[in-house]
Amino acid sequence: xxxxxxxxxxxxxxxxxxxxxxxxxxxxxxxxxxxxxxxxxxxxxxxxxxxxxxxxxxxxxxxxxxxxxxxxxxxxxxxxxxxxxxxxxxxxxxxxxxxxxxxxxxxxxxxxxxxxxxxxxxxxxxxxxxxxxxxxxxxxxxxxxxxxxxxxxxxxxxxxxxxxxxxxxxxxxxxxxxxxxxxxxxxxxxxxxxxxxxxxxxxxxxxxxxxxxxxxxxxxxxxxxxxxxxxxxxxxxxxxxxxxxxxxxxxxxxxxxxxxxxxxxxxxxxxxxxxxxxxxxxxxxxxxxxxxxxxxxxxxxxxxxxxxxxxxxxxxxxxxxxxxxxxxxxxxxxxxxxx
Amino acid sequence: xxxxxxxxxxxxxxxxxxxxxxxxxxxxxxxxxxxxxxxxxxxxxxxxxxxxxxxxxxxxxxxxxxxxxxxxxxxxxxxxxxxxxxxxxxxxxxxxxxxxxxxxxxxxxxxxxxxxxxxxxxxxxxxxxxxxxxxxxxxxxxxxxxxxxxxxxxxxxxxxxxxxxxxxxxxxxxxxxxxxxxxxxxxxxxxxxxxxxxxxxxxxxxxxxxxxxxxxxxxxxxxxxxxxxxxxxxxxxxxxxxxxxxxxxxxxxxxxxxxxxxxxxxxxxxxxxxxxxxxxxxxxxxxxxx
Numbered sequence: 192x193x194x195x196x197x198x199x200x201x202x203x204x205x206x207x208x209x210x211x212x213x214x215x216x217x218x219x220x221x222x223x224x225x226x227x228x229x230x231x232x233x234x235x236x237x238x239x240x241x242x243x244x245x246x247x248x249x250x251x252x253x254x255x256x257x258x259x260x261x262x263x264x265x266x267x268x269x270x271x272x273x274x275x276x277x278x279x280x281x282x283x284x285x286x287x288x289x290x291x292x293x294x295x296x297x298x299x300x301x302x303x304x305x306x307x308x309x310x311x312x313x314x315x316x317x318x319x320x321x322x323x324x325x326x327x328x329x330x331x332x333x334x335x336x337x338x339x340x341x342x343x344x345x346x347x348x349x350x351x352x353x354x355x356x357x358x359x360x361x362x363x364x365x366x367x368x369x370x371x372x373x374x375x376x377x378x379x380x381x382x383x384x385x386x387x388x389x390x391x392x393x394x395x396x397x398x399x400x401x402x403x404x405x406x407x408x409x410x411x412x413x414x415x416x417x418x419x420x421x422x423x424x425x426x427x428x429x430x431x432x433x434x435x436x437x438x439x440x441x442x443x444x445x446x447x448x449x450x451x452x453x454x455x456x457x458x459x460x461x462x463x464x465x466x467x468x469x470x471x472x473x474x475x476x477x478x479x480x481x482x483x484x485x486x487x488x489x490x491x492x493x494x495x496x497x498x499x500x501x502x503x504x505x506x507x508x509x510x511x512x513x514x515x516x517x518x519x520x521x522x523x524x525x526x527x528x529x530x
Numbered sequence: 531x532x533x534x535x536x537x538x539x540x541x542x543x544x545x546x547x548x549x550x551x552x553x554x555x556x557x558x559x560x561x562x563x564x565x566x567x568x569x570x571x572x573x574x575x576x577x578x579x580x581x582x583x584x585x586x587x588x589x590x591x592x593x594x595x596x597x598x599x600x601x602x603x604x605x606x607x608x609x610x611x612x613x614x615x616x617x618x619x620x621x622x623x624x625x626x627x628x629x630x631x632x633x634x635x636x637x638x639x640x641x642x643x644x645x646x647x648x649x650x651x652x653x654x655x656x657x658x659x660x661x662x663x664x665x666x667x668x669x670x671x672x673x674x675x676x677x678x679x680x681x682x683x684x685x686x687x688x689x690x691x692x693x694x695x696x697x698x699x700x701x702x703x704x705x706x707x708x709x710x711x712x713x714x715x716x717x718x719x720x721x722x723x724x725x726x727x728x729x730x731x732x733x734x735x736x737x738x739x740x741x742x743x744x745x746x747x748x749x750x751x752x753x754x755x756x757x758x759x760x761x762x763x764x765x766x767x768x769x770x771x772x773x774x775x776x777x778x779x780x781x782x783x784x785x786x787x788x789x790x791x792x793x794x795x796x797x798x799x800x801x802x803x804x805x806x807x808x809x810x811x812x813x814x815x816x817x818x819x820x
Contacts, residue, residue, distance in 0.1 A: 262701070265665070265675055290696040294677045297662035301630060301669035306780030309660040319784055333784065339657060340545025344787045352780035392674050396691070397702035412819060436819050455698070461659065469818050479789050490818055491794075492809075498798075505794055508809065512801030520803065524810040529820045 194227040194251075195220055196281040196354070198272065199244065200291055201234045201261075202400065206243045208408075209287035209361035214247035216314055216364045217285055223316050224330055226282065227251060231275065233268055234261040241377055248369035252377045259391055262398055263291050266390035269298045274385040276303060281354045283332050285314075288358035300356050306349035307356040308334035310460070312363055312483070319348045326350075332357065341460050341480035362408045362464045405439060405455045411468045412438030415458055415485070418445035419474025419495065420514060426451045428518045429473060435522050441465065443481045459484035473514045477502025494518070533589035535579045536640060538651035538667065539572035539608065541601040545656050568604045571652025573720035575713040578682050579650045580612045580721065585685065590614045594639055596624060596632060602736045605759050609731040610723040616759055617643075618736050623764040623774050629658075631778035633666035638767040640671060648690070649710045653678060664712035674705055677712040736761040 195217045200207040214230065221228040227250040232240045235258045244252060255271050272295070276284065284299075286292035288310045300307035313335040319328045332355040334347040349355040407413060414433040420426045426446070433440045442452035444459055458465055459481040470488035475481060477493070477500055485491070486505055493506035494517045503509045510517055543564035576593070583589040593608040593616035595601050605616030619639050627635065640646055649668075654661035661677070668675035680695040688707040693700055695716045733747065736759045740751065751757050764774065772778060799805045814820040 264703075265677075269669075290678050290694075293661045294665060294675070297629065297660075297665035298669045298675070300662075300780075301633060301666040304630065304780060306628070306630070307662060308781060309658075309662060319782075321782075334781075337789070338659075339543075342545070342789060344789055345783055346785040346787075347781050348784045349780050350782060393676065393703050393705045395701055395703050398699070399701075400696065400699035402698070469813070483789070503796065506796050507794060508797050508799060510799045510801060510806075510809075516801045517806065520801065520806040521810060524803075524807040525814070525819065528807070528811050528814055 192280050193282045194229050194279070195224070195283040195285065196229045196231060196276070196279065197249075198284070198286045198292065198295070199230050199232045199240065200287050200289060201232060201237075201240065204236060204239055206232075206240060207287065207289075207361070208366060209289060209292075209359070211244070211247060212361065212364040212366045213285045213287065213359060214244060214249060215367045215369075216359070217283075218248040218369055220283065220314065220316060220332070221248075224282070229253065229279075229281070231255065231272070233257075233271055234263075241374070245374045246368045246371050248373060248375075250375045252375060253380055254377060255380045255382055255385070257382050257386070262395050263295075264391070264393045264395060265294055265298060266392065267386045268295050269302065270386045270390050271380075271382070272299045273302045275380070276354060284354040284356045286356070286358045288360040292358045296356060296358050303352075303354070305352040305354050305356055306347070307358070308336055308347045309358050311336045311357045311359050312344075312460075312464075314357060314359070314364075319350055321350060331355070337460050337480070337483060341478070341483055360464065405453070407439055407441055407456065407458065407463045407465050410439035410465070412436050412471075413441045413458070413465055413467045413469070413485075413488070414438050414471045414473065415441035415443065415475060416446050416452065416473045416514075417443040417475030417481070418449060419476065419497075420446060420451060421474070423451050425474075425514060428514065432471070432518050432522055435525055436469075438467075438469070441485075443475050443478070445478075472502050472506070473518065475502055476500045477504070532645075533586045534643070534646045535582055535589060535591045536643065536646050536649045537572070537576050537579045537591060537593045537608065537613065538636060538649065538663070539576065539593050539595050539604055540569045540652075540655045541566050541595065541597050541604045542569045542655050542657040543567075566600065566603070568607055569652055569655045569657075571654060571713060571715050572604075573652070574715060574717040575650045575652045575711075576608055576611065576613065577718050577720040578679070578711070578713050579648075581718075582648070582682060582685065583612070592616055592643070594619065594636060596620070596627075596635055596639075599736065599738045602739060602759055602761075606731060606734050607723075609734055610728040611721055612724060612727065615734075615756065618759060618761045619763075619767075620738075620761060621763040623771070626776035626779060627774070628779035628781045629660055629662035630666055630780060631774055631776075633663050633670055634773045634778055635767070635769070636663070636667050637670035638769045639762060640667070642762070642767050647688075647707050649673070649708070651710070651712055653712045653714050661712070664710055668710035671710070674709045675712070676703055676705055676709060679711045679713045680717045682711070731757065733757055734759055
C-alpha cells in the first residue's frame with residue numbers, strides 16, 4: 192500500500208529504456224519516502240521481465256499475462272491499472288511520456304480522478320502549503336515540467352488525490368542499476384478480476400514498429416542542425432561531419448518541421464534530451480525548447496551567422512560564419528590533424 | 531440519416547514563435563505579446579472531420595471550444611473552412627481548470643448535444659503539450675479512444691479504420707463508433723478558408739458578440755439562423771459544480787519560474803582557416819574528439 196508503481200512498456204519481450212529510467216528514479220523516490228518500488232508488466236510471455244527489472248530495485252513485480260494484452264490497446268490496460276490501483280492505492284504512479292503512456296495515463300487519471308502531469312523533466316519530494324486552507328502537505332511529489340513552449344518551468348503538485356501521476360520522456364532521467372543480484376517478489380494477477388471482455392473493442396489490424404535507427408542518447412558527439420541550415424542539401428553536410436567525428440546527427444524542432452530531418456532526430460523538450468561530450472549546433476538559433484534538451488552537453492560549439500543568436504549564451508565556442516564555410520573546414524582540419 | 535461529428539478545438543497563444551517581448555521584466559509570460567491562434571493539431575482534426583463529412587450524406591461538423599468570449603473566433607474560422615457551426619463554452623466557473631476539469635466540462639457539453647457519432651480533436655495543444663484532454667473526454671463519456679491518428683482510412687457502417695503514427699512506426703486499428711479520435715500533427719493540413727463560406731459566415735456571432743456589436747443586425751440573425759454561434763454557460767450543461775474549475779482540478783501549480791540560462795564564458799571565433807585549424811587541434815588535444 193502507498194507504494195510507487197511504474198508501468199512497464201514492453202516491446203518484443205524487452206522492457207523499454209524509458210521504463211528502466213523511471214525505475215531508477217522511482218527507486219530513489221521510494222528510498223526517500225521509505226516505501227516500496229513496484230512495477231506492472233502487461234502483455235504475454237512475461238517470464239523474462241523480472242530479470243530485466245529486479246536489478247533496478249523493484250520490490251514487487253505484478254504480471255498481467257494475457258495474449259490479448261499485446262499489442263497495447265487502451266481499454267484493457269486502463270482497466271488493469273485502474274483496478275490494480277484501487278486495490279494497491281499507490282501514492283505515486285510513473286509512466287513513459289510515449290505514445291502508450293500518453294494514451295493510457297490520462298485515461299487512468301480520469302477514471303480515478305487523480306492528477307496527472309505530462310512530460311515532467313524532474314521529479315522531487317517536498318512539502319506544499321495551501322495558504323487558503325491553512326494546510327501543509329508533507330512528502331508530495333513535485334512534478335516539474337516546462338510549459339508555455341518552454342518559456343516557464345512549473346512545479347505541479349496533487350495535494351489531495353492519489354495516485355500522484357506523472358509521465359516522463361525517454362532519455363530525461365538516468366538509467367542506473369541498483370543491485371545486479373537483487374530479486375524482488377513476483378505476483379501474477381488473475382486477470383478476470385481486472386479486465387472485462389468488453390475492453391477489447393479496438394482491434395490492431397496492422398503494425399510496423401521499427402527499431403530506432405538513431406541513438407542520440409548514447410552518442411558522445413552530436414552534430415545538430417536547425418532551420419538556419421537552409422536546405423536538405425546543406426543538412427547532408429552534417430552527416431559528413433558526424434561520420435568523420437564518429438557522432439550522430441540531431442535536429443531542432445524547426446528543422447524537423449520543415450522536413451530537413453526525421454522526427455527521431457529531434458532534440459529538445461518535444462524530442463530527446465541529450466548529454467553528449469560535444470554538441471555542435473549548426474544554424475540553430477537556440478529557442479528555449481531546444482536548449483532545454485542539450486544544455487547539459489559537456490562542450491557546446493555554436494555555428495551561426497547571427498552573432499546575437501540566443502544559443503551563443505550557453506556555447507563554449509561561438510563561430511560566427513555560414514555553415515557552408517565552417518563545416519567543410521572542420522572536416523578538413525580534423526582529417527589533417529588527427530592520426 | 532444524420533451523422534454528427536464534433537471537433538474539440540482550442541484557441542492558444544502562439545508559443546512557437548516567442549519573441550523577445552514575450553516575457554515581461556518580472557519573468558512572467560506576456561500573453562498580450564503572443565497572438566491567439568487556432569491550435570495547430572486541432573486544425574488537422576478539423577480536416578479529418580471535414581473529409582468524413584464529405585463522404586457521409588447528411589453529416590454535420592460542429593466545433594466545441596471552451597474559453598473566453600474571443601475564442602468564438604476559432605469557431606468562425608472553422609466555419610470558413612467548412613464546419614456547420616459551433617458551441618462556445620464560457621464562464622468564470624470554468625476558470626482555473628486543469629485538464630481533468632476541462633475534460634469534465636467538455637464531456638458535459640457533448641452530452642447535451644444528444645447523439646454524437648464521432649468526436650475528433652488534436653492530439654495536444656501547444657500551450658500545455660499535455661495530450662490529456664482527448665483521452666480524458668473519452669473516459670468521461672465512456673467511449674473508446676484512438677489517439678495519434680494520422681488518417682481515417684475507412685468508415686463502413688459504424689466500423690472505422692484509422693492509421694496511427696507512433697514514435698517508431700505506424701499502426702492500423704479498427705473500432706466501432708461512437709468514439710474519440712485525437713489527430714497528430716503529421717496528418718493532412720487543414721484546407722484553407724473557402725471564399726464563399728468566409729463571406730457567408732463573416733457575421734456569425736455568439737450572443738455576447740452580438741450584444742457588444744449593438745442591435746443593428748437583429749433582423750439578419752433572425753433571417754439567417756446559421757449565423758448564430760451557440761454560447762453555453764455553466765447553467766446550460768448538466769453538471770456537478772465540484773468537478774468544474776479549480777475544485778475539479780486535482781493538480782495545483784506550486785510554483786512558476788521563468789527559464790533563465792546562465793551565460794557561459796565563451797570564446798568567439800571567426801571562420802578563418804587559422805582559427806578553424808586551431809579549434810580542431812584543441813579539440814583533438816583535449817580528447818573531445820578523435
